[in-house]
Structure formats: C-alpha cells, structure tokens
Amino acid sequence: MQLGLRAGLAEVARAAGVSKMTVSRVLNDRPDVSTETRQRVLAIMEDLDFHPNRYARALKGGRSGVIGLICPATNFYGPTQVLFGVEEAARNANLAVIVATSSSLDSHSLQSAIARLEESSVEAIIIISPLVSSGDALRGLVSAVPTLAIWAPSDAGVVVTGMDHRTAAATATQHLLDLGHPSVHHISGPLDWTGAEQRMLGWQTTLEAAGIVPPPVLEGDWSAAAGHEAGLQLLRDPSVSAVFTANDQMALGLYRAAFELGRRIPDDLSVVGYDDGPDSPHYTPPLSTVHQDFQMLGARAFHRLNRMMNGETKPEIDPDDTPRLIIRASTAAYLR
Amino acid sequence: MQLGLRAGLAEVARAAGVSKMTVSRVLNDRPDVSTETRQRVLAIMEDLDFHPNRYARALKGGRSGVIGLICPATNFYGPTQVLFGVEEAARNANLAVIVATSSSLDSHSLQSAIARLEESSVEAIIIISPLVSSGDALRGLVSAVPTLAIWAPSDAGVVVTGMDHRTAAATATQHLLDLGHPSVHHISGPLDWTGAEQRMLGWQTTLEAAGIVPPPVLEGDWSAAAGHEAGLQLLRDPSVSAVFTANDQMALGLYRAAFELGRRIPDDLSVVGYDDGPDSPHYTPPLSTVHQDFQMLGARAFHRLNRMMNGETKPEIDPDDTPRLIIRASTAAYLR
DNA sequence: GTCTCCTCCGTTAACGTTCACGTGGCCAGC
DNA sequence: GCTGGCCACGTGAACGTTAACGGAGGAGAC
Numbered sequence: 001m002q003l004g005l006r007a008g009l010a011e012v013a014r015a016a017g018v019s020k021m022t023v024s025r026v027l028n029d030r031p032d033v034s035t036e037t038r039q040r041v042l043a044i045m046e047d048l049d050f051h052p053n054r055y056a057r058a059l060k061g062g063r064s065g066v067i068g069l070i071c072p073a074t075n076f077y078g079p080t081q082v083l084f085g086v087e088e089a090a091r092n093a094n095l096a097v098i099v100a101t102s103s104s105l106d107s108h109s110l111q112s113a114i115a116r117l118e119e120s121s122v123e124a125i126i127i128i129s130p131l132v133s134s135g136d137a138l139r140g141l142v143s144a145v146p147t148l149a150i151w152a153p154s155d156a157g158v159v160v161t162g163m164d165h166r167t168a169a170a171t172a173t174q175h176l177l178d179l180g181h182p183s184v185h186h187i188s189g190p191l192d193w194t195g196a197e198q199r200m201l202g203w204q205t206t207l208e209a210a211g212i213v214p215p216p217v218l219e220g221d222w223s224a225a226a227g228h229e230a231g232l233q234l235l236r237d238p239s240v241s242a243v244f245t246a247n248d249q250m251a252l253g254l255y256r257a258a259f260e261l262g263r264r265i266p267d268d269l270s271v272v273g274y275d276d277g278p279d280s281p282h283y284t285p286p287l288s289t290v291h292q293d294f295q296m297l298g299a300r301a302f303h304r305l306n307r308m309m310n311g312e313t314k315p316e317i318d319p320d321d322t323p324r325l326i327i328r329a330s331t332a333a334y335l336r
Numbered sequence: 337m338q339l340g341l342r343a344g345l346a347e348v349a350r351a352a353g354v355s356k357m358t359v360s361r362v363l364n365d366r367p368d369v370s371t372e373t374r375q376r377v378l379a380i381m382e383d384l385d386f387h388p389n390r391y392a393r394a395l396k397g398g399r400s401g402v403i404g405l406i407c408p409a410t411n412f413y414g415p416t417q418v419l420f421g422v423e424e425a426a427r428n429a430n431l432a433v434i435v436a437t438s439s440s441l442d443s444h445s446l447q448s449a450i451a452r453l454e455e456s457s458v459e460a461i462i463i464i465s466p467l468v469s470s471g472d473a474l475r476g477l478v479s480a481v482p483t484l485a486i487w488a489p490s491d492a493g494v495v496v497t498g499m500d501h502r503t504a505a506a507t508a509t510q511h512l513l514d515l516g517h518p519s520v521h522h523i524s525g526p527l528d529w530t531g532a533e534q535r536m537l538g539w540q541t542t543l544e545a546a547g548i549v550p551p552p553v554l555e556g557d558w559s560a561a562a563g564h565e566a567g568l569q570l571l572r573d574p575s576v577s578a579v580f581t582a583n584d585q586m587a588l589g590l591y592r593a594a595f596e597l598g599r600r601i602p603d604d605l606s607v608v609g610y611d612d613g614p615d616s617p618h619y620t621p622p623l624s625t626v627h628q629d630f631q632m633l634g635a636r637a638f639h640r641l642n643r644m645m646n647g648e649t650k651p652e653i654d655p656d657d658t659p660r661l662i663i664r665a666s667t668a669a670y671l672r
Numbered sequence: 673g674t675c676t677c678c679t680c681c682g683t684t685a686a687c688g689t690t691c692a693c694g695t696g697g698c699c700a701g702c
Numbered sequence: 703g704c705t706g707g708c709c710a711c712g713t714g715a716a717c718g719t720t721a722a723c724g725g726a727g728g729a730g731a732c
Contacts, residue, residue, distance in 0.1 A: 020682095020719080021721095052719075053395070055390075055395045056718035058391040059391045059687050059719075060686080061686095062719075083416075083435070091437075097434065099433055116427070224617070260620075282588060283588070344687085344689085356690090373710080389687085392689040395689075396688085396689050674731105677729085678730105681724100681725085681727105682724085685721090686719100689716100690717090691717105694714100697709085700706090
C-alpha cells in the first residue's frame with residue numbers, strides 16, 4: 001500500500017497509452033469508449049490501485065462524494081444508532097459522511113450547521129431532527145443541496161422520513177386493553193418531540209375508540225428520573241393498573257417508583273415501554289416494549305437521499321415502517 | 337446567504353486590488369504582508385463572507401481541514417459520547433470530522449477504514465479502539481497521517497490516550513472493603529478490552545494489598561444479560577456480599593439476579609458499577625458507580641491530535657484522567 | 673467520389689488554492 | 703554611486719479532475 005502519493009488519472013493514462021480524458025470517461029461510465037479500451041484501462045486502474053481524488057472532483061464542481069449528517073449531541077440511544085445506519089449505507093455507496101453535531105436544534109444553530117457542511121461541499125444533508133419546534137427552522141431552511149430530515153414534522157418543507165409511531169403506540173395500548181385493564185395511563189416524552197406526540201396520539205385514539213376517556217398525560221423528558229417522578233405521582237392512585245411509557249428509560253424509572261410504593265410488576269401493574277433498547281430485556285422483570293430498528297431507519301433515510309441526489313425530485317414516498325410490539329414479562333392480565 | 341456560488345480568492349483579490357497570492361498570504365497568516373494591506377483584505381473577506389475552499393487546499397497538497405474518526409458501531413454508550421466530544425473540539429478548531437464505523441476491529445477492517453479515510457485526504461485519524469487484540473492491528477498499521485488511538489493498549493505503537501481505570505477500580509474496590517465486606521467479587525468486561533483488563537487489575541491488586549485472595553473473575557460481555565447470568569452463578573454462594581461490575585449494565589443484570597434469588601440490595605448485597613451512564617441514578621436502588629466523562633475524553637484526544645498535526649512529534653504525555661467514584665444507595669456496610 | 677454521420681478519442685481550459693520564484697522599491701554601508 | 707539586503711507583493715505553474723469542443727477514421731448513401 002502506497003504512502004500518501006497515490007496514482008492519479010495521469011499515471012493510469014500513461015500506462016494505458018491513452019489520454020487522461022479517456023480514463024475519466026471510463027471512470028464515469030461514459031458510453032463513448034470502446035469496450036477494448038475500457039477493459040484495458042480498468043485493468044490498469046486495478047493494477048495501480050487507483051482511486052479518484054474526491055477533492056479534485058469537488059473542486060471541478062462535480063460530486064464530492066461526501067454527505068453531511070446533522071445529529072443532536074444527546075446521550076439518547078436512537079440518534080447515534082441512526083448515525084451508524086446512515087454511515088454504513090453511505091459507505092456501501094462509496095460516500096463519506098461528515099458529522100456535524102448541534103447541541104440545540106433551533107433555527108440558528110441548524111442553519112449554522114448546514115453552513116458548516118456546505119463549506120465542506122457535501123452533496124446532500126440528512127438532519128436528525130426530532131423536535132416539533134424545529135419544523136419552523138426546517139421550513140425556513142436555505143440549502144443548496146438535497147436535504148432530508150428524519151423524524152421532523154411532516155409539514156416541515158423538507159423531505160421527511162420517519163416511522164409510524166402512532167400505529168405502534170396504538171398496538172401497545174390495545175395490548176394492555178386486551179389484557180383486561182380498565183384503562184391505560186401514559187407517560188409521554190416531551191411533547192415537543194414528534195415521536196412523543198405521535199405515540200401520545202396513538203394511545204389517545206385507541207382509548208377513545210374503546211370508549212374510554214383518556215386520563216391526563218404525564219409528560220416526561222425521556223429520562224429515568226422523569227419516569228420515576230411521574231410514577232410516584234401516578235401510582236398514588238390505586239386504580240392505576242397499566243402504564244404505557246414513551247421510552248424504556250422512563251419505564252425503568254417507573255419500575256423504581258413501583259418498587260418504592262410496593263406495587264409489583266406485572267402482578268399489580270403492567271408496563272409497556274418503547275424503543276427496545278439493549279437493556280430492556282434485562283430489566284426486572286423484562287420489559288414489554290416496542291422495537292425500533294434505528295439503524296435500518298438510518299439506512300432507509302440514506303437510500304431515499306441517494307435517490308434525491310440522483311435527480312429524482314419526487315421520490316416515491318416509501319411508507320413509514322411500523323415498529324413492532326415485543327411482549328415480555330412486564331405485562332399481565334388484569335386481576336381485580 | 338449565497339447559494340452554492342461562493343466568493344473565491346480571486347474575487348477578494350480583485351475587490352482589494354491585490355493579487356490572489358497576497359490574499360492567500362493573509363489567509364495563512366504569513367508574515368510578509370503589510371499591516372495595512374492585511375487589514376484591508378481581512379475586511380473584504382468579512383464583507384464577501386469568504387471562506388477558503390477546503391478541496392482546493394487539499395488538492396494542492398495542503399491541509400484539507402478534515403480529520404477522520406474510526407468508531408466501532410456498537411450500541412455502547414461510551415464510543416458515541418467520545419465521538420461527540422471529538423466533533424465539538426474539532427468544530428472549535430474549524431475542522432470537519434468524517435466518521436468511519438467498523439463493525440469489527442481486526443487488522444483488516446481497521447486498515448480498510450484507514451484507507452477509506454485517507455482517500456478522503458483526512459489530515460489525521462483518531463481510532464476508538466478498545467480491544468487489547470487490536471493492539472497488534474494498530475502496531476502494524478500503515479498510515480500517512482498522524483494517528484491516535486483511544487483506549488488502545490499502551491504498547492500499540494500509535495499515540496494512545498485513555499483513562500486511569502486501574503486507579504478508579506481500586507478506589508471502587510477499596511470503598512467496598514472499607515464498608516467491612518470480607519471480600520469483593522468482580523464481574524469483568526470481556527478481558528479482551530483494555531478497559532476491562534485495567535479494571536480487573538485494579539480490583540485484583542487492591543484485594544491483594546488487603547491480604548485477600550481474589551476470587552475467580554466472572555467475565556461478561558458488558559450486557560445486562562451477562563450480568564444476570566454471572567449474578568445467578570455468583571449469588572448461589574451466600575457468602576458473596578459485595579460485587580464490583582465493570583459497567584452499569586452488567587450491574588443492572590446483577591440486580592435482576594439478586595431480585596430473583598431474594599437478595600436485597602444494599603441490605604444483603606452491595607454493588608458498584610462503572611460508567612455512570614444516564615440510567616444508573618435511577619436503578620432500584622440507585623447505583624454506586626464510577627463516573628467517566630467520555631465527551632471530555634474525546635475533546636482531550638482531539639487536542640492531543642491537534643498538537644501532533646502541528647508538528648509536535650513528541651507531545652508531552654498528559655496524565656490520564658482518573659474517573660471518580662460516585663456513591664449512591666447500592667452500597668452499604670457489611671452486617672453479618 | 674464526396675458528403676454525411678457516427679464512433680472513439682485527444683486537446684485545452686478551467687475549478688480555488690499554494691509553491692517557487694521573480695521583481696521592484698527602499699535603506700544602509702562602503 | 704554601486705552593491706547587497708530586506709520588505710512587500712506579483713507571476714506562472716501546478717495539484718487531479720471534468721466540460722466543451724474538435725478531429726481522425728470508417729461506414730454507408732447517393
């Protein structure tokens with residue numbers, strides 16, 4: 001393997017006895033090269049371990065081979081898994097990924113992240129943007145390249161990809177109703193998050209469809225601490241028998257509240273979480289939860305972006321994936 | 337904000353009535369420009385919102401303004417937090433970060449990740465490489481640019497940065513001994529991980545220093561499942577009263593085993609974890625654990641890399657940071 | 673024969689930046 | 703007054719790639 005000094009178009013051209021232009025044509029799969037010449041050039045490229053220089057290409061105004069990913073710097077499980085999914089898919093398409101984290105998701109920092117990425121001549125941008133409020137920021141966004149937002153509100157003006165949390169939340173709620181529980185309480189995520197809002201709506205409509213008046217929602221911040229606090233408040237009411245939490249960590253906090261108040265899970269209290277994070281099978285008891293495949297979401301987002309980059313202005317909307325319910329030991333039939 | 341077509345060196349030069357070369361000199365802080373000219377050029381650059389083109393620079397063989405980060409695609413909490421720390425520090429230094437994930441960390445995939453990054457003309461590479469075995473791969477590594485490995489074994493031949501897990505583990509173990517426990521058991525991470533090895537050694541030497549023969553180590557894989565399994569095995573022995581686990585998730589699994597076997601924490605069993613992940617304060621009971629600041633580690637790694645990039649061949653070794661013990665409710669005095 | 677068209681390929685000039693060198697102008701020293 | 707040196711700046715070429723254009727050669731139609 002060569003150190004630093006790699007072969008360029010010129011070396012290949014010399015070795016093949018053709019001009020640089022012909023090599024370039026072979027490289028870009030242009031039609032007007034004879035099969036024979038093409039084969040010869042390809043063989044030499046292989047031989048010299050030739051790889052086109054991204055920067056020369058970008059400079060010339062062509063494709064830079066780099067895409068940008070804007071990712072909120074949280075310690076949540078989801079966004080980073082999406083990142084890995086995007087990276088892997090991009091790698092398979094021979095594209096590099098520049099990551100720009102942004103601590104907040106307001107219009108200003110979003111726009112500055114985009115500006116940073118455009119300075120790096122990215123060909124396209126994926127924004128992981130789970131907040132409802134960032135919809136405004138996204139709508140006003142000025143970007144010279146195709147842009148796609150994951151989890152953004154669907155009216156955000158950029159192409160959006162996400163998951164059908166609403167249906168999944170409905171399934172989870174229905175599961176608890178099917179076990180005989182007279183009602184299901186909900187500890188939501190911050191309702192400023194699109195995912196939280198959708199889950200809440202799925203829960204709400206399911207209860208209403210069953211003729212049950214939805215009890216007040218307790219809004220958490222995704223943290224186990226919030227789940228704990230909400231749990232302490234909720235479980236003071238002895239009639240509460242089933243809780244659907246908008247993520248696993250809040251379910252974990254709820255577990256703790258239940259323990260402190262002497263409520264056994266699932267005997268006295270059924271719990272369904274959301275995410276199916278790596279720990280949830282090992283909670284005490286193992287948590288029934290809704291499985292999300294974040295990496296696949298990232299991969300799907302990339303493929304959609306890729307279609308946009310290749311000029312499909314109106315990519316067919318692929319239907320959002322529906323996360324599926326996984327039933328473990330934290331839910332049981334209502335026995336009172 | 338302009339779309340796409342940004343001002344180049346030439347526009348600035350024209351507006352300032354100087355040559356491109358002079359602008360370039362201003363840009364790179366070269367000495368041979370008069371103060372007056374420099375001011376004028378700087379003002380115009382500001383005016384035109386000029387930003388140098390990374391790719392033209394890279395093409396010319398200068399600095400590309402991009403560094404690479406190789407990150408194992410795990411769902412562990414640490415590596416991604418390190419990523420965020422690196423990105424933030426790099427952003428402040430006006431550098432972009434290309435991420436290359438690699439599912440395995442053997443010599444081949446590591447070398448191919450490096451090759452990918454070098455194709456993108458990165459100026460330097462940070463490898464998040466927590467495996468002892470990747471030491472061999474790192475030693476044999478061929479890289480044209482400065483390379484730094486985080487968590488790699490210290491003899492890995494590349495500059496390494498890490499944390500003093502050994503001391504931290506010793507502190508954690510000593511804490512349990514100070515509470516009167518006759519011995520401390522250890523559920524380690526995979527001993528192929530440098531961090532796991534160091535924690536194990538810290539635990540071991542502390543016990544030995546106290547005149548206690550270290551009991552056999554139970555080796556886990558960081559998962560809550562492994563902690564659960566190890567816990568079931570360990571807690572069959574009624575004399576086990578204190579366990580130090582190499583991360584929080586295995587402690588969570590141990591909690592579950594304790595629950596299933598009717599051992600109360602901390603009354604019958606004291607537990608200390610490691611990492612202080614976001615959930616550990618909300619376990620039942622809250623987990624005593626060792627806090628690691630992964631983002632700071634990432635930032636520190638970047639600064640060290642930055643010094644290497646600026647030609648300091650022998651950066652002064654900054655001492656590894658020592659993670660600190662946080663005492664919560666999962667540890668209590670020995671009462672038998 | 674020659675006119676046209678097509679296929680395959682080369683030449684030239686850019687993209688934005690920096691490097692190596694060159695060139696005036698000014699001042700000091702003899 | 704001449705040399706030498708330093709300062710401030712300009713000139714030309716190059717990095718690796720591609721777009722636009724042009725040209726050689728052959729095939730086919732009349």
